[in-house]
Amino acid sequence: MFESLVEAVEQAEARRISLGELALEGEAEEGLRSREEIEGSLLRALVVMRQAVARGLAGDLKSVSGLVGGDAAKLNRPVGPLAGTVFTDVLASALAVQEVNAAMGVIVAAPTAGGAGVLPGLLLGLAKHRPVPDVMLVKALATAGLVGAVVAVRASLSGAEGGCQAETGAAAGMAAAAGVELLGGSPTEAAHAVALTMQGTLGLVCDPLGGLVEVPCVYRNATGAAIALAGIEMSLAGIRFPIPVDEVIDTMGEIGRTMDVRYRETAGGGLAATPTGRRLAKERLVQLRGKRQ
Amino acid sequence: MVSILDIIGPVMVGPSSSHTAGACRIGLFARGLVDGRPDAAKVELHGSFARTGTGHGTDRAIAGGLLGFLPDDERLRESLELAEEAGLALTFTNTRLRGDHHPNTARITVRRGDREAVLVGSSVGAGRILITQIDGFPVEITGAYPTLVFVAHDEPGIIAAVSTVLARQGHNIASMRVSRHHKGGEAIHVYELDQAATSDALEAIRSISAVSKLRSIPRVA
Numbered sequence: 364m365f366e367s368l369v370e371a372v373e374q375a376e377a378r379r380i381s382l383g384e385l386a387l388e389g390e391a392e393e394g395l396r397s398r399e400e401i402e403g404s405l406l407r408a409l410v411v412m413r414q415a416v417a418r419g420l421a422g423d424l425k426s427v428s429g430l431v432g433g434d435a436a437k438l439n440r441p442v443g444p445l446a447g448t449v450f451t452d453v454l455a456s457a458l459a460v461q462e463v464n465a466a467m468g469v470i471v472a473a474p475t476a477g478g479a480g481v482l483p484g485l486l487l488g489l490a491k492h493r494p495v496p497d498v499m500l501v502k503a504l505a506t507a508g509l510v511g512a513v514v515a516v517r518a519s520l521s522g523a524e525g526g527c528q529a530e531t532g533a534a535a536g537m538a539a540a541a542g543v544e545l546l547g548g549s550p551t552e553a554a555h556a557v558a559l560t561m562q563g564t565l566g567l568v569c570d571p572l573g574g575l576v577e578v579p580c581v582y583r584n585a586t587g588a589a590i591a592l593a594g595i596e597m598s599l600a601g602i603r604f605p606i607p608v609d610e611v612i613d614t615m616g617e618i619g620r621t622m623d624v625r626y627r628e629t630a631g632g633g634l635a636a637t638p639t640g641r642r643l644a645k646e647r648l649v650q651l652r653g654k655r656q
Numbered sequence: 657m658v659s660i661l662d663i664i665g666p667v668m669v670g671p672s673s674s675h676t677a678g679a680c681r682i683g684l685f686a687r688g689l690v691d692g693r694p695d696a697a698k699v700e701l702h703g704s705f706a707r708t709g710t711g712h713g714t715d716r717a718i719a720g721g722l723l724g725f726l727p728d729d730e731r732l733r734e735s736l737e738l739a740e741e742a743g744l745a746l747t748f749t750n751t752r753l754r755g756d757h758h759p760n761t762a763r764i765t766v767r768r769g770d771r772e773a774v775l776v777g778s779s780v781g782a783g784r785i786l787i788t789q790i791d792g793f794p795v796e797i798t799g800a801y802p803t804l805v806f807v808a809h810d811e812p813g814i815i816a817a818v819s820t821v822l823a824r825q826g827h828n829i830a831s832m833r834v835s836r837h838h839k840g841g842e843a844i845h846v847y848e849l850d851q852a853a854t855s856d857a858l859e860a861i862r863s864i865s866a867v868s869k870l871r872s873i874p875r876v877a
Contacts, residue, residue: 364658390660404661411667427671428711464670467713467733474663475782476673482664508660515658521781523674523759537663574708576671630708648711 364389368513368554368608375550382540382550383502386509405501405508408471412460412483415470419459426465428647431577435459450592452491457484457588461581474511474520474533477576480584481534482507485542485591495545503545507537510557517609518616522569523628525619531580531587532564532615538591539598548599558604558611560594565611566618568626570633573644579634666783668727674760675705675712678779680732681876683721685787685799686764688873689773694766696745697722703759705779706750715748718762721876722746727783757788773871784877791869793844794835799876801830801848806861806870810836810843817864818845825857 364386365371375385391398418424422436438455445451461480464470470479486503489495511520514533519525539556543549548556564587572578604611625632634640668677687693699718701709709715713732720735722744731738739746753763758778765774776789787797790805797803808814815834822829828850836843853861853872862870 364660386660393659395659396661401661405664408664408667427713467669467671467676467716469667469728469730470670471665471667472673472677472783473665476668476670476676479670504664505660508663511663512658512660515663520663523781573711574704575711577711648708 364393365509365513366516368510368557368612371509371513372550372554381502381506381544382509382553383506383544386505387502390505402501405504406497408473408504409497409500411469411471413487415460415463415468416456416483416487418468419462420455424462424466424468426462426577427467428573428575428577430572430575430643430647431465431581432462434581435462449488449492450589453484453488453588453592454585456488457481457585458581460484461584465577465581473507474515474537475522475530477522477580478530478534478584478587480581481531481587481591482538482541484584484588485538486545488588489542489545499545503541506544506553507541510537510540513609514612514615517612519619525616526567526622526626527569527583528564528567528615529619530569531583532561532567534584535564535587535591535594536561536612538588539594542591542595543598546595546599552598554608555602555604556594556598558606558608559597559602560591561611561615562604562606563590563593565615568622568633569628570626570635571628571630572635572640573648574628574630574635575644575647578643662782666727668783669713669717669730669732672712673783674779674781675709675714676717676732677727677783678760678785679705679709679714679717679762680721680725680727681783681785681799682762682764682775682777682779682787683718684724684726684876685721685777685785685797685873686766686773686775687722687724688876689775689790689805689871690766690768690771691871692768693724693742694722694744694768696767697747698765699746699748700751700753700763701748702751702753702757702761702763705760705762718764719744719746722766758786790844793837795844795846796833797846797848799873801850802852802875803873804845804847804849804853804861804870805873806845806867807842808845808868809866810840811866814845814864814866818847818861818867821857821860822847822849822853825854827851827853827857
């Protein structure tokens with residue numbers, strides 16, 4: 364649909380419409396699905412995201428290997444310096460969705476299952492503090508979809524290809540644009556929020572223990588959402604990132620292409636290769652294999 | 657072109673779009689090859705499927721697909737137990753397939769009554785799949801369309817006869833591919849359609865004398 368976020372922003376600004384509206388129009392023009400069907404699919408995604416947040420916050424889930432689960436609920440009653448703010452609700456919601464994912468629950472890949480907590484974490488965390496109608500959340504999801512589609516074409520959305528910067532990093536960029544739109548910001552502000560967010564996730568490696576979507580993936584979804592919040596806050600304050608967003612996305616792609624294979628989902632490097640990472644992975648995988656036989 | 661619905665989706669059981677949702681779709685395709693729930697299936701996992709498949713529920717996802725569960729069906733979690741209850745005899749082994757294969761690949765041998773099929777399928781990212789072999793013939797099938805697969809003697813006129821049948825039934829062909837092992841031998845034909853073929857169309861194609869092993873597989877993605 365769009366291969367350049369800069370061009371999409373120009374079009375949206377010229378027509379005085381949001382990026383979400385532009386995305387919905389563009390998708391309908393492709394002719395595969397009607398506008399109604401597209402919005403229906405996004406609404407279903409929203410419903411599943413809400414259910415996943417609620418499921419995860421219940422706090423009784425354990426992942427397939429048993430390594431993660433139950434941490435989102437610890438933020439139900441936060442005690443840190445940001446207790447009671449949007450920030451802790453965003454963290455909690457992102458963790459919740461990713462804990463559901465790790466426990467083989469139902470989630471929406473956005474853009475992938477490994478990065479599925481960031482976008483709902485951010486949007487539903489925000490929505491908890493300022494009620495917004497579903498139609499606006501659906502449009503925000505369309506905005507996120509547009510950003511993700513540009514990243515897919517210009518760089519990558521696969522940890523095996525580009526490291527975690529291509530999964531939770533891309534998800535954070537998508538969430539930043541969606542969040543700006545939900546908060547009434549302009550397409551230009553959305554694009555700067557993406558750039559300010561993704562500059563902060565450049566180079567992020569994919570190093571899951573045992574190759575499982577558990578550690579650090581669950582926590583990295585929460586920190587990804589936190590970086591998106593930072594990008595949104597800076598952009599809405601009027602801060603403009605000097606490198607155009609398309610070039611930031613291209614940079615992510617370039618770093619991914621040259622990233623050592625140990626850092627691309629192979630569990631050969633990073634946290635996965637630490638002594639504790641190796642030990643935990645070995646213990647859990649042996650148990651799992653035992654279960655299968 | 658990348659759809660925003662490819663990015664915000666699919667709705668799926670976790671934890672991995674490639675190791676879980678894609679694996680389920682490969683299982684669904686294998687089920688389609690024998691037109692229903694197999695009595696037995698031998699699943700050989702290759703590459704990353706073999707290495708981390710258990711922790712990602714790849715085995716459960718494939719079993720679920722063989723039982724007809726979609727990627728967003730929560731029964732995927734208990735599919736190994738449900739397969740046993742349903743009388744589907746399943747074996748999983750790790751293997752190293754010869755030749756060039758995507759890291760997330762499985763070879764599945766399915767049997768249902770007197771029908772049998774062997775497929776090789778890969779999960780190529782974000783839940784999308786590519787079936788690369790059926791019964792030893794090379795193919796390229798995404799499962800995004802209802803698909804017709806059959807084997808035919810390599811002789812002139814087969815494509816014309818089949819496409820005439822499909823046109824008469826009002827079926828639009830999205831893509832078509834024929835490949836053969838050697839000239840004058842047998843060729844595999846793959847038609848991706850916009851709608852599933854009607855039983856009349858299937859009957860008419862089956863009656864073409866050179867055609868054998870006709871299968872109609874519903875879309876899995």
